[in-house]
Amino acid sequence: MSRITDAKVAKRYARALFNVAGRSGKVDAVHRDLSSVSAACAQSPELRRVLESPLITANRKREIIDQVFKADIDALSRQFLHLLVEKRREEILPTVGEEFVRLADEARGLVRAQAVVADPLDDLQRASFLESLERRTGKTVELTVEVDPGIIGGAVVRMQDTVIDGSVRGALERIREEMLRER
Numbered sequence: 001m002s003r004i005t006d007a008k009v010a011k012r013y014a015r016a017l018f019n020v021a022g023r024s025g026k027v028d029a030v031h032r033d034l035s036s037v038s039a040a041c042a043q044s045p046e047l048r049r050v051l052e053s054p055l056i057t058a059n060r061k062r063e064i065i066d067q068v069f070k071a072d073i074d075a076l077s078r079q080f081l082h083l084l085v086e087k088r089r090e091e092i093l094p095t096v097g098e099e100f101v102r103l104a105d106e107a108r109g110l111v112r113a114q115a116v117v118a119d120p121l122d123d124l125q126r127a128s129f130l131e132s133l134e135r136r137t138g139k140t141v142e143l144t145v146e147v148d149p150g151i152i153g154g155a156v157v158r159m160q161d162t163v164i165d166g167s168v169r170g171a172l173e174r175i176r177e178e179m180l181r182e183r
Contacts, residue, residue: 010092014099017080022107026076031104033077034097037069041093051090061085102160111139113159116146118167133157 021030041048050056050064065081073081084090105112113133121129126145133141137159152168 006092007095009089010095011099013084013089013092014096014103017096018100018103018107021076024076026074027104027107029074030077030080031101033069033073034093034100036072037077037081038094038097040068051085051093054088058085058088061090109139110142111137111159112142112144113157114144114146115158116148116151116156116167118147118149118151118153118155120147121145129155133159 017030018027021027041051047064047068051061062082062085065078065085069078069081081093084093084096111133115129126143130141130143133143141159150169152172154167154171155164156167156170157164
């Protein structure tokens with residue numbers, strides 16, 4: 001299957017899981033569980049290979065899921081993992097997790113933003129920056145800040161599919177490109 005098809009299928013699965021979790025009041029639990037399972041698969045490539053292997057039977061994969069995660073995840077999350085195994089869709093789990101988080105954030109009115117700045121922000125600057133982003137989006141913003149002196153000044157902000165380049169380096173690049181076009 002192609003990556004585009006996998007992404008579409010993962011979005012459908014995530015939407016269905018989100019709807020069921022929402023109706024049963026388990027959005028936070030499922031969110032936490034998907035993060036735990038993804039982290040376990042990232043920390044244990046062997047676990048990921050076992051879950052994605054076409055040579056291992058669905059029954060054996062369900063047993064492994066139950067052994068590894070039974071005490072740690074909600075029954076709904078475990079049932080969902082069993083469904084992925086049954087439908088032979090184990091490889092879309094990371095994408096399902098990402099889409100589920102996006103849907104949960106959207107339902108909460110939350111936007112995650114990453115800002116790259118030239119110098120560390122003090123508390124007042126960070127609060128002002130956050131307030132500006134929240135005004136711009138009309139949503140609550142969860143902000144992570146990274147310092148990169150290479151941008152010279154200003155900031156580069158990434159929110160979902162949007163990039164706002166307010167850096168000095170970006171401005172200089174735009175001026176350079178404009179001057180080259182005028183030649």
